[in-house]
Amino acid sequence: MVTVEGAGEEVPVGTELGHLAPEFTLEDLQGESVSLSDLLGQIVILDFWASWCPPCRYSMPHLENLGASYRDQGLVLLGVSLDRSGQDAADFLAANGYSNIVTVWESYEASQAVKHLYDVEGIPHTFLLDRQGIIRYSDHPIRLRDHDIEPWL
Numbered sequence: 001m002v003t004v005e006g007a008g009e010e011v012p013v014g015t016e017l018g019h020l021a022p023e024f025t026l027e028d029l030q031g032e033s034v035s036l037s038d039l040l041g042q043i044v045i046l047d048f049w050a051s052w053c054p055p056c057r058y059s060m061p062h063l064e065n066l067g068a069s070y071r072d073q074g075l076v077l078l079g080v081s082l083d084r085s086g087q088d089a090a091d092f093l094a095a096n097g098y099s100n101i102v103t104v105w106e107s108y109e110a111s112q113a114v115k116h117l118y119d120v121e122g123i124p125h126t127f128l129l130d131r132q133g134i135i136r137y138s139d140h141p142i143r144l145r146d147h148d149i150e151p152w153l
Contacts, residue, residue, distance in 0.1 A: 049086065051088050077101045082112065125139075
């Protein structure tokens with residue numbers, strides 16, 4: 001249990017709705033360190049994906065649009081790439097003009113470790129974290145809608 005600032009209560013750390021999202025740090029595609037705790041105070045869409053995954057590719061335009069729609073209201077789209085190389089992820093994002101997603105990939109093993117930390121079995125899988133880092137949505141990204149995001153803005 002962790003006392004969450006702004007929530008006024010102790011919250012368990014875990015991957016279930018209402019739990020505080022587990023902390024992790026990975027490098028982004030430019031080699032800069034990104035920690036989940038760096039994003040406290042913002043709404044975070046945390047998406048696990050890979051460029052080789054057809055359902056991930058299908059859902060990416062939807063996530064990109066959500067990221068663009070709510071960016072000015074404090075939403076960050078954070079993608080954990082499960083590709084074999086960071087270059088595969090970077091090439092896919094560039095080829096499709098996806099610019100609203102902060103993609104982290106440090107190594108295949110490091111990305112897999114975060115996937116296991118979040119109990120993600122299949123991809124794509126998306127979590128919505130409120131400004132305190134509490135999980136408010138956990139499901140396929142294509143089902144994430146405005147009404148899931150707007151209460152936390």
